[in-house]
Amino acid sequence: MNLLFGPFTLNGKQLKNRLVFAPTTTSFATENAEVTPGLVDYYRQRAAGGVGTIIMEPGVVSPRGKLTSKSMGIYNDEAIDSLSEITKIFKDNGVIAFIQLAHSGPRGRSSFLGEMPVSPSAVPFFKDEPTYELTKEDIDHVVKDFVAGALRAQQAGFDGIELHAAHGYLLSSFLSPIMNRRTDEYGGSNANRAKIVVDIIKGIREQLGDKLLIGVRFNGKEYGDQGLDPADAVELAGIFEAAGADLLHVSAHEVEVPSWWGWRPYRPHLLRGKMSLWALFKLRAPGQGDRNNPGHCRRQIK
Numbered sequence: 451m452n453l454l455f456g457p458f459t460l461n462g463k464q465l466k467n468r469l470v471f472a473p474t475t476t477s478f479a480t481e482n483a484e485v486t487p488g489l490v491d492y493y494r495q496r497a498a499g500g501v502g503t504i505i506m507e508p509g510v511v512s513p514r515g516k517l518t519s520k521s522m523g524i525y526n527d528e529a530i531d532s533l534s535e536i537t538k539i540f541k542d543n544g545v546i547a548f549i550q551l552a553h554s555g556p557r558g559r560s561s562f563l564g565e566m567p568v569s570p571s572a573v574p575f576f577k578d579e580p581t582y583e584l585t586k587e588d589i590d591h592v593v594k595d596f597v598a599g600a601l602r603a604q605q606a607g608f609d610g611i612e613l614h615a616a617h618g619y620l621l622s623s624f625l626s627p628i629m630n631r632r633t634d635e636y637g638g639s640n641a642n643r644a645k646i647v648v649d650i651i652k653g654i655r656e657q658l659g660d661k662l663l664i665g666v667r668f669n670g671k672e673y674g675d676q677g678l679d680p681a682d683a684v685e686l687a688g689i690f691e692a693a694g695a696d697l698l699h700v701s702a703h704e705v706e707v708p709s710w711w712g713w714r715p716y717r718p719h720l721l722r723g724k725m726s727l728w729a730l731f732k733l734r735a736p737g738q739g740d741r742n743n744p745g746h747c748r749r750q751i752k
């Protein structure tokens with residue numbers, strides 16, 4: 451009990467407890483991606499709920515990266531003032547403030563983007579939605595957009611950002627061997643597929659040093675057969691940690707959790723609602739991942 455409700459220090463930040471509100475897209479922004487009074491109210495209510503940390507829903511880092519027609523955007527300086535209003539509410543309630551940074555990539559829809567969604571390779575996420583394969587110059591642009599989003603988040607008063615590299619969005623599609631068929635330095639090995647995320651983390655650290663906490667949310671397993679498996683996820687965890695991530699937030703599938711009868715695979719339908727607590731534990735990748743025996747990929751909580 452004390453572990454959950456007691457204070458916790460995360461790389462120098464004092465958290466009042468280990469309860470974390472998980473990032474949840476609301477689509478309460480305007481069609482121009484601006485913060486609305488309804489969105490501010492929504493977070494005022496969440497901040498009063500007793501959690502120690504809120505990972506605010508994604509700020510999309512470019513208009514072409516919208517997740518929905520009413521995603522909130524962090525791609526221009528006008529966002530800083532309205533987001534400051536929200537971080538002030540968090541601070542007044544003693545809540546540590548994170549914002550997720552996202553780009554929809556192949557999960558975008560041309561109906562609200564007004565142009566083709568983008569992806570690491572021309573592999574569609576939706577059967578009826580062809581995607582544009584990013585060039586290396588485009589990838590540099592995406593990295594700069596994420597770094598610029600992080601700078602704005604810091605100016606708006608956030609303590610940290612979480613890179614959304616899960617659920618099939620752009621960074622997640624780079625990590626996926628199914629979606630990412632590139633033959634350059636951004637495709638192939640785990641390290642190559644993770645390069646875009648590593649470049650973003652390093653870019654943020656170059657600009658801001660330790661002023662901003664950096665988290666990465668990624669999948670413990672591909673959604674579907676083949677592709678990213680738990681052994682890959684363990685290796686990716688080590689890559690993100692080595693690049694300078696402060697926390698890892700593993701989403702769904704094949705993550706093992708302690709139970710009364712030993713380590714059990716985490717299954718969202720069995721342990722609904724517990725996953726976000728993992729955000730506050732740095733997961734240690736012991737390096738014994740075995741592609742043919744996922745049971746060897748047990749993560750340990752530090």
Ligand SMILES: Cc1cc2nc3c(=O)[nH]c(=O)nc-3n(C[C@H](O)[C@H](O)[C@H](O)COP(=O)(O)O)c2cc1C
Nearest residue numbers: 472473474475507508614616667722723724725726
């Ligand atoms: C409506 C809705 C929107 C969500 N939006 C996001 C999102 O933008 N980013 C994200 O990483 N997860 C998103 N999620 C997943 C949640 O963060 C969370 O992982 C999920 O609700 C399961 O809860 P748990 O992680 O506490 O088990 C969303 C979930 C729901 C229900």
